Amino acid sequence: MSVIKVAILGFGTVGEGVYRTIQSHAQELEGVLGKRVEVAAVLIRNKHKKRNINEDVLVTADFNEILSLPQLDVIVEAIVNKEPTFTFLKQAIQRGCHIITANKEMFAHHGNELLELAKHHNVSVGYEATVAGGIPVIQTLRQLLNVNRVHHVQGILNGTSNFILTEMREKKQSFVDALSLAQAKGFAEADPTNDVEGFDAFYKTMILSRIAFGEEPNWEDVEREGITSITSELIEAAERLGLRFKHIASISKKGDQIKASVRPVLVGKSHPFYSIEGVENAVNVYTDLVGSITLQGPGAGMFPTASAAIEDLVYVCQNKLTKKYFTKTPAIHLRDKKEHEDELWIIQGLTKDYNNPLITWITQSSAETAIIRTNTELIKQLISEQNIKCCFQILGEFEIESNDKEVTLAAI
Numbered sequence: 001m002s003v004i005k006v007a008i009l010g011f012g013t014v015g016e017g018v019y020r021t022i023q024s025h026a027q028e029l030e031g032v033l034g035k036r037v038e039v040a041a042v043l044i045r046n047k048h049k050k051r052n053i054n055e056d057v058l059v060t061a062d063f064n065e066i067l068s069l070p071q072l073d074v075i076v077e078a079i080v081n082k083e084p085t086f087t088f089l090k091q092a093i094q095r096g097c098h099i100i101t102a103n104k105e106m107f108a109h110h111g112n113e114l115l116e117l118a119k120h121h122n123v124s125v126g127y128e129a130t131v132a133g134g135i136p137v138i139q140t141l142r143q144l145l146n147v148n149r150v151h152h153v154q155g156i157l158n159g160t161s162n163f164i165l166t167e168m169r170e171k172k173q174s175f176v177d178a179l180s181l182a183q184a185k186g187f188a189e190a191d192p193t194n195d196v197e198g199f200d201a202f203y204k205t206m207i208l209s210r211i212a213f214g215e216e217p218n219w220e221d222v223e224r225e226g227i228t229s230i231t232s233e234l235i236e237a238a239e240r241l242g243l244r245f246k247h248i249a250s251i252s253k254k255g256d257q258i259k260a261s262v263r264p265v266l267v268g269k270s271h272p273f274y275s276i277e278g279v280e281n282a283v284n285v286y287t288d289l290v291g292s293i294t295l296q297g298p299g300a301g302m303f304p305t306a307s308a309a310i311e312d313l314v315y316v317c318q319n320k321l322t323k324k325y326f327t328k329t330p331a332i333h334l335r336d337k338k339e340h341e342d343e344l345w346i347i348q349g350l351t352k353d354y355n356n357p358l359i360t361w362i363t364q365s366s367a368e369t370a371i372i373r374t375n376t377e378l379i380k381q382l383i384s385e386q387n388i389k390c391c392f393q394i395l396g397e398f399e400i401e402s403n404d405k406e407v408t409l410a411a412i
């Protein structure tokens with residue numbers, strides 16, 4: 001029986017998870033592929049680290065040694081940073097290997113070039129592990145895209161930020177204490193900037209946009225805000241209204257325009273993300289035919305991420321990953337919809353004597369904190385022209401739970 005030879009780049013959380021899964025699920029892989037899957041080589045940086053790798057596997061810090069192997073079918077990449085990763089993967093494709101990557105930063109920047117190159121060399125690229133860890137969101141979207149038209153995708157895409165927001169709410173901790181706990185538990189890097197400032201979620205959002213719409217917005221036009229401005233007082237005040245802060249990535253298509261944002265928003269009990277807690281991730285897709293679908297699950301970790309890479313391994317070996325995600329989806333025209341949709345916002349610093357017919361006042365407290373219904377364009381205008389202290393969108397509908405029907409954000 002012939003063999004599929006795999007090289008794994010990186011032997012950290014993800015690389016080791018892939019290595020172990022190829023061993024532990026050898027029977028399943030052979031069953032579905034009709035061939036034995038064998039790890040031929042592992043690329044690492046530090047040759048002196050002790051690792052639990054079989055002796056017949058080439059362990060090297062020199063990528064050229066891997067490229068020179070007599071048989072090499074698939075490269076699973078689980079290292080960090082854009083370079084030298086991008087260069088390695090280009091060389092692998094040119095050699096005729098299928099590639100699978102978990103590296104969202106590299107793939108957000110260079111995914112299109114890799115996909116084009118792979119098309120030219122008639123090999124496949126798997127990148128399920130770049131978005132939402134173990135949740136099979138890319139495969140699901142790809143299936144839906146056969147006929148459904150995606151209107152919008154929303155996601156909690158960064159487990160570290162979600163963990164911090166959950167800890168702050170449940171344990172009444174400060175941002176700094178919750179971040180330290182995330183670091184102690186291994187959920188956050190020593191430098192947490194990518195996670196808490198929303199860069200990690202931003203890269204994943206751009207990858208999702210390509211899958212859902214065949215294109216992405218101009219990166220400069222995407223509002224990216226992390227969770228560092230969220231205080232425990234804000235979280236408590238929101239909770240009194242039955243709302244929770246979530247760091248949410250949104251992408252939608254209206255007409256032929258793609259809009260995207262990554263920012264903290266508030267959700268009520270009826271929103272599918274209200275109960276997504278800790279390091280969990282979730283993705284909600286809204287399409288014209290099926291309506292709303294939510295997938296949730298582990299957004300990171302050794303075996304959940306290895307699961308995504310291994311499922312990709314099956315797809316690339318079967319050459320099932322088609323090239324259709326290069327195609328732009330048609331313009332979305334919703335009947336009976338206004339150009340600027342009204343949304344619910346909590347806003348502080350706007351007094352009720354500010355008169356604008358485009359604002360519907362839902363309720364207001366004496367502390368100049370109000371819930372209003374208006375559109376994003378007007379919110380942007382208010383923020384630039386008025387003395388707005390804070391402002392967060394509320395996703396979905398919600399009931400004000402306070403007895404006196406007054407907003408009680410005075411603590412902010």
Ligand SMILES: NC(=O)c1ccc[n+]([C@@H]2O[C@H](COP(=O)([O-])OP(=O)(O)OC[C@H]3O[C@@H](n4cnc5c(N)ncnc54)[C@H](OP(=O)(O)O)[C@@H]3O)[C@@H](O)[C@H]2O)c1
Nearest residue numbers: 010011012013014044045046078079080102103300301305
């Ligand atoms: N951790 C997760 O749950 C998760 C989930 C989804 C996606 N990802 C993505 O998957 C990738 C890997 O993450 P990870 O958590 O597994 O990282 P990690 O634990 O830090 O491991 C990185 C591995 O890559 C090796 N490496 C780094 N730079 C290298 C280079 N230039 N040449 C050769 N080897 C190099 C390291 O070698 P040494 O061992 O010698 O230092 C290490 O084995 C990242 O892009 C990450 O964003 C991670």
